[in-house]
Amino acid sequence: MLAVPDWTGSLRLLAPLVALAFTRPSRTEHPTPTPLDDVLTPLLARAYGLALRLLRNRADAEDLVQEAALAACRGFGTFQRGTNFKAWFFRILTNCYYARHRRQRHEGPPVDLHETPELYLYSRTAEIGLHQNAADPAQALLDRLDGEQIATALQGLPEEYRVVSTLYLVEDFSYQQIGAILDIPVGTVRSRLHRGRRILQKLLWRLALERGVVPEAAKEPG
Amino acid sequence: MNAVDRYSCEEVFRRLNDYLDRELSPAEMALVQEHLDTCAQCAGEHAFEASVLRELKAKLRRIDVPQSLIAKIDAILSDPGHREEE
Numbered sequence: 001m002l003a004v005p006d007w008t009g010s011l012r013l014l015a016p017l018v019a020l021a022f023t024r025p026s027r028t029e030h031p032t033p034t035p036l037d038d039v040l041t042p043l044l045a046r047a048y049g050l051a052l053r054l055l056r057n058r059a060d061a062e063d064l065v066q067e068a069a070l071a072a073c074r075g076f077g078t079f080q081r082g083t084n085f086k087a088w089f090f091r092i093l094t095n096c097y098y099a100r101h102r103r104q105r106h107e108g109p110p111v112d113l114h115e116t117p118e119l120y121l122y123s124r125t126a127e128i129g130l131h132q133n134a135a136d137p138a139q140a141l142l143d144r145l146d147g148e149q150i151a152t153a154l155q156g157l158p159e160e161y162r163v164v165s166t167l168y169l170v171e172d173f174s175y176q177q178i179g180a181i182l183d184i185p186v187g188t189v190r191s192r193l194h195r196g197r198r199i200l201q202k203l204l205w206r207l208a209l210e211r212g213v214v215p216e217a218a219k220e221p222g
Numbered sequence: 223m224n225a226v227d228r229y230s231c232e233e234v235f236r237r238l239n240d241y242l243d244r245e246l247s248p249a250e251m252a253l254v255q256e257h258l259d260t261c262a263q264c265a266g267e268h269a270f271e272a273s274v275l276r277e278l279k280a281k282l283r284r285i286d287v288p289q290s291l292i293a294k295i296d297a298i299l300s301d302p303g304h305r306e307e308e
């Protein structure tokens with residue numbers, strides 16, 4: 001039997017905050033009640049996608065989406081019609097994720113957070129001559145890595161950068177929406193995303209070197 | 223031309239991430255765009271970063287949902303016992 005935390009209490013408290021961030025201002029007509037199936041079923045692929053990128057394991061990702069769906073059923077009465085259901089559900093999903101997996105440490109080599117400059121991949125790909133040989137050097141590099149390998153690099157980010165970056169990359173949420181989902185200020189979303197982006201570029205380059213998809217001679221500086 | 227009316231390379235560079243994510247004000251978006259239209263160096267850096275994000279998003283979003291999960295969620299949604307709050 002799956003242990004399901006009771007989210008309804010916290011969802012009721014948080015509902016006005018989430019509603020504030022996601023209400024469509026132009027909406028004036030009285031919203032009609034929406035059956036949960038109609039709004040949840042079309043989101044399953046995106047929810048599973050986020051869960052899989054966060055957990056890297058299909059069984060755990062299925063469990064997480066299932067747990068979030070149960071919590072959504074129980075708390076659907078607190079969902080404010082006319083607000084963004086996707087964001088509401090993803091907030092439940094990330095809460096479930098944190099409740100179960102926050103204590104798990106990420107694996108992989110430690111990343112030097114302070115030494116990652118801007119435009120890291122831009123500089124590295126220029127050094128190996130990709131800018132002369134390819135019309136789109138970024139695509140030329142990333143075409144050599146598949147989704148699983150990119151997910152591996154993403155997994156190497158420290159937790160606070162990883163969750164924000166994963167939400168940003170697998171969904172088209174704004175900074176404000178990510179802030180409301182994770183209950184952190186927009187400025188924090190911005191700084192974590194920008195810094196996470198720099199670290200991820202370093203991790204991707206490291207991976208490209210390890211997998212031999214860029215020449216061995218192209219060593220990291222420092 | 224007044225300096226306030228145009229961004230320097232440095233000012234564009236500082237706003238590049240926010241510009242990529244469309245998180246600047248409309249006025250700032252226009253100022254960055256104007257600079258990118260006329261500066262090949264900044265335009266090259268912007269195009270590279272935009273392409274990285276496009277590729278990462280496309281590859282991370284390519285996922286098939288298992289049928290077993292769809293069945294499990296259907297079962298949850300069709301069980302009235304899970305809907306005490308409605």
Ligand SMILES: [Zn+2]
Pocket residue numbers: 230231232234257261262263264265
């Ligand atoms: Zn410039």
